[in-house]
Amino acid sequence: MSSPLDATAIDIRAAAAIEIARRVGREAARFRADMGWGLKVENKGLQDFVTVADRNAEQTIRDGLLSLFPQDTFMGEESGGSPGDAGSWVVDPIDGTTNYIRGFSHWGVSIAFCAEGRLEIGVVYDAAKDSVVSAVHGKGAFREGVAVHAALTSDPANAMCILGHSRKTSFDEHLSVSRRLHERGMDYRRMGAAAIDLVRVAEGAADLYYERHLNAWDMLAGALIAREAGADVAMPALPTLLSDGGPVIAYSPALAQEFEFILEIEGLKPTAG
Numbered sequence: 547m548s549s550p551l552d553a554t555a556i557d558i559r560a561a562a563a564i565e566i567a568r569r570v571g572r573e574a575a576r577f578r579a580d581m582g583w584g585l586k587v588e589n590k591g592l593q594d595f596v597t598v599a600d601r602n603a604e605q606t607i608r609d610g611l612l613s614l615f616p617q618d619t620f621m622g623e624e625s626g627g628s629p630g631d632a633g634s635w636v637v638d639p640i641d642g643t644t645n646y647i648r649g650f651s652h653w654g655v656s657i658a659f660c661a662e663g664r665l666e667i668g669v670v671y672d673a674a675k676d677s678v679v680s681a682v683h684g685k686g687a688f689r690e691g692v693a694v695h696a697a698l699t700s701d702p703a704n705a706m707c708i709l710g711h712s713r714k715t716s717f718d719e720h721l722s723v724s725r726r727l728h729e730r731g732m733d734y735r736r737m738g739a740a741a742i743d744l745v746r747v748a749e750g751a752a753d754l755y756y757e758r759h760l761n762a763w764d765m766l767a768g769a770l771i772a773r774e775a776g777a778d779v780a781m782p783a784l785p786t787l788l789s790d791g792g793p794v795i796a797y798s799p800a801l802a803q804e805f806e807f808i809l810e811i812e813g814l815k816p817t818a819g
Contacts, residue, residue, distance in 0.1 A: 551633055551661045559615060559633070560682050563657045563669040566610045568678050570603045571655045571671030574640060577602075578649070599646070600624055603639035607657065611635050618659075621788070623763045629788050633661035636788070638763040642739025646673075656741035658766035663784060668770030670741045679745050681774035687748050696777040697750035700800035703731040708743045710757030711736065723756065723808065730804060744768025744796055748775035753798040756808055761791040772796040778816035780809055 577599050604624045612620060621627040622637045629636075635657065640646050642653030651674040659667035669680045672689075679694065681687040687694050699705050707727050711720045727734050735752075737743055740760050746752040748771045755772075757765075765781065773779040778799050782792040793812045797805050802816070809815065 551666075556659075556661075556666050556682060559618075559659055560667045560669065560680060562611065562614050563635075563659065563667060564678050564680050566607055567655045567657050567669045567671040570606050570639065571673060571678075572676070573606070574599050574603050574646070574655070575673055575676070578646060600640045600643060603655065604637060607635075607637050607639060607655075611657075621763065623761065629660065633659055633666070634788075635659055636763050636766050638741065638761075641670075641741040641764060642737075645738050650738075652737050652742055653739050654742045654745070656763060656767040658763070658770065660766070660784060660788070665766055665770050665784060668767035668774075670745050670767050670771060672742060672745055674742070679748065679771055681748075681771040683770065683774070685774065687771045687775035689749065694749040694771075694775050696747060696772070696775050697753050697798045698800055699753045699798050702801065702804050705732040705753040705798075705801060705804070706751070707732050707734040707754040707756075708746060708752045709734055709736055710738075710740055710743065710755070710760070712757060712759040715758040719758070719811075723811075726807060727754075732804075740764040740794070741768040744772045744794070747777050747796045747798070748772040750798075753801055754796070754805060756793070756795045756797075756805075758793045758812070759791055760794055762787045764791075765794045769794055769796060773817060778802060780812070780814040780816040782814070 604622045619634045638656040641656045646653040655671035657669040666683050677690050679689045743755040747755045777796045779796045781794040
């Protein structure tokens with residue numbers, strides 16, 4: 547007899563998550579365009595915002611997934627929740643809310659699925675490209691059915707890096723990492739949406755994404771996509787991320803030596819794609 551979460555069950559969930567992410571992402575984009583500067587914003591903390599679009603999107607995702615898979619549990623940025631014994635969905639309805647508020651299209655919808663202690667599915671709606679990038683553990687990463695791959699960059703002078711920064715961590719340490727990359731001739735950006743930043747590494751547009759602290763819903767989908775696209779990815783164990791969050795590092799394998807100092811900072815080892 548097949549397991550309740552065998553390969554077929556995972557594939558069915560991935561297909562559902564892709565369609566839901568696309569629908570919710572497009573609805574959020576239309577809502578933002580219609581509302582313009584009339585978008586109602588609540589402040590959850592310093593530079594930590596939420597809109598009615600976040601709440602509506604998360605409710606739509608929750609209802610859509612749990613109506614199809616009522617045995618699963620749900621953990622969302624806005625509504626909370628915790629992983630259970632069965633498979634668990636981990637969702638950020640709008641990753642990059644500040645970008646979304648300001649009309650900067652670097653934001654997305656992030657949906658991950660974990661089961662039996664393993665990250666199984668990652669799905670991200672990429673607003674800038676109005677398309678969905680997805681991965682299933684062991685099966686590669688794809689944008690709308692077309693495979694994506696991490697960059698082959700080997701010369702640091704040609705590298706493009708993306709750095710995130712959380713106010714839960716030291717800004718001086720963030721500057722120290724930026725300086726180290728600059729001294730090696732690498733260009734870098736801070737874009738403000740972890741899920742999309744990890745997708746950029748997955749598709750070869752960037753060679754590094756690093757942030758010292760993220761919540762699980764920010765990183766899990768993008769991290770799996772990057773890993774399945776061939777990037778090296780390092781982050782804490784899944785139970786730690788689900789309970790406490792933590793750092794994530796994803797990078798082009800040919801530049802691994804350049805980024806060893808970041809792994810040393812975090813005390814992590816990478817897992818290759």
